[in-house]
Amino acid sequence: MASPDDMKRKAAEGALAFVKPGMVLGLGTGSTARHFLDGVARLVQEGMDLKGVPTSFATAEVAKELGIPLTSLEERTRPDLCVDGADEVDPKLDLIKGLGGALFREKIVAAASKKFIVIVDESKLVPRLGSKSPVPVEVHPFGWRVAADALQALGATVDLRRKDGEIFRTDNGNHIVDARFRPLTTPAKMAAQIMGIPGVVGHGLFLQMADAVLVGTEKGIRTLRAARKPTRKS
Numbered sequence: 001m002a003s004p005d006d007m008k009r010k011a012a013e014g015a016l017a018f019v020k021p022g023m024v025l026g027l028g029t030g031s032t033a034r035h036f037l038d039g040v041a042r043l044v045q046e047g048m049d050l051k052g053v054p055t056s057f058a059t060a061e062v063a064k065e066l067g068i069p070l071t072s073l074e075e076r077t078r079p080d081l082c083v084d085g086a087d088e089v090d091p092k093l094d095l096i097k098g099l100g101g102a103l104f105r106e107k108i109v110a111a112a113s114k115k116f117i118v119i120v121d122e123s124k125l126v127p128r129l130g131s132k133s134p135v136p137v138e139v140h141p142f143g144w145r146v147a148a149d150a151l152q153a154l155g156a157t158v159d160l161r162r163k164d165g166e167i168f169r170t171d172n173g174n175h176i177v178d179a180r181f182r183p184l185t186t187p188a189k190m191a192a193q194i195m196g197i198p199g200v201v202g203h204g205l206f207l208q209m210a211d212a213v214l215v216g217t218e219k220g221i222r223t224l225r226a227a228r229k230p231t232r233k234s
């Protein structure tokens, strides 16, 4: 029986088929994206000309260790392809991301990229966003409790994220409030309401952003394609 990690690896290997010589790649964050980094490193070792735009300090570190040349959005504002994991994927290919804490930069890189491919194991497929995962909300440390109260007023149960007993800090120096809602019936409305809260820097609802989702399953890779062209604005 394939483990979740085997399925993540399968999905990541599937995404390598979209990588072409000369591309600038948005490099996601998390354990599934890590498998993709391993594959990109192999291609680079074999001589393929590739550069990556990392979505987190952690990914930048790993990419450097693996010998993947890096660039930035200042130098290349339109990466050719972004490949990243997700915490939930609904039937419209809308996503929750950010349990790894990199949602802010991940969204910027995915939105800037010409193509955004999501790689997941099948446990990430849900009928509605919020079925299993909270919505991670990145908040500025100043007045974070006010933002948390406002999320509660929207119907969420909230938790300030901690790591190793300390308040978690994102790469941007912010906090994350994990907002657990009932499964969302109108994610776009919720996304707009969350973004309207003063102090909110970003949230993990990635709506109409993915071009395709590669799902690693027991039997192989399932490819889900967006029914309409993503706007990549959420």
Ligand code: 5RP
Binding pocket: 028, 029, 030, 031, 032, 033, 084, 085, 086, 087, 096, 097, 098, 099, 100, 101, 102, 103, 106
């Ligand atoms: C990080 C993310 C990750 O892509 C998401 O949490 C999935 O992680 P994993 O591949 O480890 O399951 O959004 O901010």
